[in-house]
Amino acid sequence: MANPTFWVGIAFVIFMVLLSYYGVPKNVVNQLDKRGQRIADELAEAKRLREDAERLLREYESKRAAAEREAAEIVSTAKAEAERLAAEAQEKMADFVKRRTASAEAKIAQAEAQASAEVRAAAVDAAIKASERILRNEITGPTATSLVTQGLNDMRTKLQ
Template identity: 55%
Template sequence: MSFIYDAEFWVAVAFFIFVGIVWKVGGFNALVSGLDKRGTMIRAELEDARILREEAQRVLADYQKKRQEAEAEAAEIVRTARVEAERLAADAQTKLADFVTRRTRMAEQKIAQAEAQATADVRAAAADAAVKASEEILRKDTVSSGDALLAKGLAEVRAKLN
């Protein structure tokens, strides 16, 4: 009976007495129910995490769909803006061509008016010279002086035409 004096023996006896007291008081039932509660709580948390994950996947899918729709809308806006810019450029080109045509026509009209005015001025000058020459001829009855005056009038007309 030397084992009675061993420390390991008394540790084992104390352990079994402790286990017996814990079992008698209901400690094992409390331990098992605590573990069951903990397992239930963990299962509930896992279920909540699964639900949150599914919800997050739905939200992600919604955002991806919205992003794709926004990208498509942005592409449509860019396409529309390009078409509008091309239309505006074509309108501007047409307006510029019309403007140049109008200005050219106006310049041609001004040139024609200036030519007509110059012709009228030359005719008026020629008429004035002819009238002056006629007056001189009528004042002087000599033929030779009339020829000289006519030559002088023609010279004046030529000078004004040049």
């Protein structure tokens, strides 16, 4: 009995009996079972959360695709509207240029007519003055004066 290994073995057996008496192995098993159940519950919750996350991901992907389609439609509509506005602006510009050209041509024609009338009036005045000089030099006396005056007045009224 003096062997220390023997006493350690006896102490170990007594220790195991005391643990069994107080129900420690049962408590350990219960704690392990509870922990195993808690882990199983957490795994089930994680699985459910993952499925929810995948469902949300699919929903957001479909919403993103719909938003991209809508954005593409908006862009195409905007391009069509811009092209329409550009064509309309081009038509308005062409019409404006056409009206301005017609207005300028009308002003040019009016200026030509006015210049022609002024040239004609200047020619008439020059012809009257030349005729007056010629007639005054050739005809003399009071009858000559009355004839020249009458002829000049007639010529002015006919030429203008």
